[in-house]
Amino acid sequence: MEGILGISSNKVATTFSASSEADSLLKFKSSLDDQSNALANWNSGSPCIGDQANWIGVLCMKGSVWGLQLENRGLEGEIDVDSLAGLPSLRTLSFMNNSFNGPMPEIKKLGALKSVFLSYNRFSGEIPADSFEGMSYLKKLHLAGNQFEGAIPSSLTQLPRLLELRLEGNQFTGQIPAFAQHNLLLLDVSNNELDGPIPASLANMNSSSFSGNEGLCGAPLSPCTAAPASSDKKGSSSFTAILIYAIVASVLFLMALVLLIFCLRRRNQTSQSIEAPPPSNLQKKASFKEEGHVRHGSPDNSSSGKKAENFKLSFVREDREKFDLQDLLKASAEILGSGCFGSSYKAALFSGSAMVVKRFRQMNNVGREEFQEHMRRLGRLRHPNLLPLVAYYYRKEEKLLVSDYVENGSLAVYLHSNHARGKPALDWPTRLKVVKGVAKGLTYLYNELPSLIAPHGHLKSSNVLLATTLEPLLTDYGLIPVINQENAQDLMVAYKSPEYLQNKRITKKTDVWSLGILILEILTGKFPANFLQQGQQGSDQDDLATWVRLVAGEADQWPAEVFDKEMRAKSESEGEMLKLLKIGLRCCEGDVEKRWDMKEVVQKIEEVREKDNDEDFYSSYAGESDVRSSRGLSDEINFSIPI
Ligand SMILES: Nc1ncnc2c1ncn2[C@@H]1O[C@H](COP(=O)(O)OP(=O)(O)OP(=O)(O)O)[C@@H](O)[C@H]1O
Secondary structure, rough: OOHHHOHHHHHHHHHHHHHHHHHHHHHHHHOEEEOOOOOOOOOOOOOOOOOOEEEOOOEEEOOOEEEEEEOOOOEEOOHHHHHOOOOOOOOOOOOOOEEEEEEOOOHHOOOOOEEEEEOOOOEEEEEEOOOOOOOOOOOEEEEEEEEEEEOHHHHHHHHOOEEEEEEEOEEEEEEOOOOOOOOOEEEOOOOOOEEEEEOOOHHHOOOHHHHOOOEOOOOOOOOOOOOOOOHHHHHHHHHHHHHHHHHHHHHHHHHHHHHHHHHHHHHHHOOOOOOOOOOOHHHHHOOOOOOOOOHOOOOOOOOOHHHHHOOOOEOOOOOOOOOOOOHHHHEEEEEEEOOOOOOOEEEEEEOEEEEEEEEEEOOOOHHHHHHHHHHHHHOOOOOEEEEEEEEEEEEEOEEEEEEOOOOOOOHHHHHHHHOOOOOOOOHHHHHHHHHHHHHHHHHHHHHHHHOOOOOOOOOHHEEEOOOOOOEEEEOOOOOOOOOHHHHHHOOHHHOOOOOHHHOOOOOOOOHHHHHHHHHHHHHHHOOOOHHHHHHOOOOOOOOOOHHHHHHHHHHOOOOHOOOOOHHHHOHHHHHHHHHEEEEEEHHHHOOOOOOOHHHHHHHHHHHHHOOOOOOOOHHHHHHHHHHHOOOOHHHHHOOOOOO
């Protein structure tokens, strides 16, 4: 119908909605503290044209804003939920890795939200029990790494579609409420201050989801020792409990006293000849040379204080169980593999937790102070896609780096050995999730280690471990400043890049090249090192990217033979897989000037969806109801190799 001024009423409605969406976003922007001017292009015009976003961090569908993805942008202030209420199509919000503060935003005012990612900000305070009431579409809620306290809000247990809930790294107290949902695929409440029994409905979850809460008990953790007292018997049972505690404490005190006297006596008898612990598996396998032993060729004759010092690990994290090198040496050890630097060992501590010790010999050009300072710097890094460094051991000749053992192992194993292990190959949604997680981890490294020329420097599939949720964890990052430069070209991935091979230099875009090779490895299932070896033997297939270009260049349309058959790709995902393949190739651009920088690559990766036209950007668990009309290859995504 034609309206006044000859404009159709439909068009008026669209224009009006676009401008009111722009107004809402500008109002939202004005409520933020955008020190780094990250939202500079949020100024005029329309945020969306069709499915294309004009404004940074805005996700568009059919001319409307359906998502805000403002991660790692240095934003501060409180979230003004009321301004976002002016975005009727808004379904997903991610403000992860910023410095937002204040109480939990009242997101239930945005009742249609499907996913909310607020992890790694500075939100604080208690979250009211009814905060999520009525959010019947909410599937994913990530609040990890904030300063929330008080009880886990009970309204979370009433959400019928909740699939993922990440609350780790806060200060939540009290008991975990009874989640009755059958579809909760991922729950993480680790590293809070929770106590009491874990609800039976969560007994099948992985124990790491609950670790770091001293008071929690019950499956999958160890059984609760005493049932909580019922309210009617509370008075008398708490008296009984105090009595029992008092008796147990006195007995323990007496036992400790007897033990102390015994030890003191023994020490007096043997103080001149303290024996080193017998060589353990780890010692034998790794032939660790403890300082006193190497110098004298016999057990250390120095004081016990000095000996303890020799075994001392330096911890770079405060929140971890402390142990020393002797604990690791005593533990039974298993060799995980030998990489370019040396071997890595898994050692199980007495407490049950397993650690990985990696030996580095090619770090002896760096002085103790410099090494320590760099390790402390790495130890301050915290991101869901980084495996944290826990401790290190310094000796001039060799260094040991200690981190948690990751049960699932590496992406390399999943990509290249799953057949042999009798396990199914990774499917496309999981591979996409891995790429996105790796991109996030790299973005964080780029932000936190700006002075490093290649903030990762050693990105490859064996240095991407997979958590139980199959979320990737980067390891062996940030080591370039402490590696001997004369050995680096034999050891580190960054030094295998075209720019290093041609001009003996690495740049800020070198990690982009490694990411490109990793993406191609993930999509093709081919092991990149095989191609490098062929190249050295004079073949023209000098890296995986060249092979992809050759094979895909011969295909008219969908280059099926490029993609790993095991990925079980559905045709509704082909367009998005192709997009990612093209991103991988752009990363491998040999001319560094033409190669995208990390920021551009990450933005492009974030735009890749699981299915063509999918609306949930963390959609690896998207349910049937999310599947929108699928489409085949459009002109826009037809394969043409960007060179
Ligand atoms: N924390 C960990 N948890 C579980 N597996 C690990 C851990 N760290 C390393 N691994 C695995 O142990 C094996 C040996 O690792 P290592 O880091 O020594 O060598 P690499 O990654 O193959 O090569 P490089 O020395 O060049 O990094 C690899 O398969 C690696 O994925």
